Amino acid sequence: MINTNVYDYINVLGKTADAAWERNEVLANNMANVNTxxxxxxxxxxxxxLRHALGxxxxxxxxxxxxxxxxxxxxxxxxxxxxxxxxxxxxNNVDIDTEGVELASNQIKYQGLxxxxxxxxxxxxxxxx
Numbered sequence: 001m002i003n004t005n006v007y008d009y010i011n012v013l014g015k016t017a018d019a020a021w022e023r024n025e026v027l028a029n030n031m032a033n034v035n036t037x038x039x040x041x042x043x044x045x046x047x048x049x050l051r052h053a054l055g056x057x058x059x060x061x062x063x064x065x066x067x068x069x070x071x072x073x074x075x076x077x078x079x080x081x082x083x084x085x086x087x088x089x090x091x092n093n094v095d096i097d098t099e100g101v102e103l104a105s106n107q108i109k110y111q112g113l114x115x116x117x118x119x120x121x122x123x124x125x126x127x128x129x
Contacts, residue, residue: 006124008066012050012074013117019046019076020110026078027103030094037090040083041099046076 023044033039053074054065086093 005067010120011071015071015074017113022076031099034094034096039092041081041094043081044076
């Protein structure tokens with residue numbers, strides 16, 4: 001078997017795309033519960049985990065950082081945002097406008113990630129020809 005790191009970037013991009021997809025679901029759930037009394041907004045923390053994981057390999061190239069990254073340990077974590085904060089008297093802290101902006105931003109990020117994954121596969125295909 002050939003030991004290769006050819007899929008390292010694809011694996012990291014795939015994990016990031018999965019986290020963006022999950023964040024879409026969380027943001028849509030927030031929007032669905034905008035009128036639920038006592039509901040607290042949730043979000044996903046993945047970028048900080050990825051940044052921290054890549055930052056553990058200081059003074060290395062990006063290729064080396066990605067090659068040493070353990071993608072199995074990168075898992076998106078759902079957290080409740082601003083638990084003690086509320087916009088309304090009923091205890092709900094979801095702002096529909098903010099959620100809409102976050103959802104649109106996340107969808108653009110997801111599309112960019114999918115484009116990057118497709119580009120990586122195109123590069124591999126070109127090299128194999």
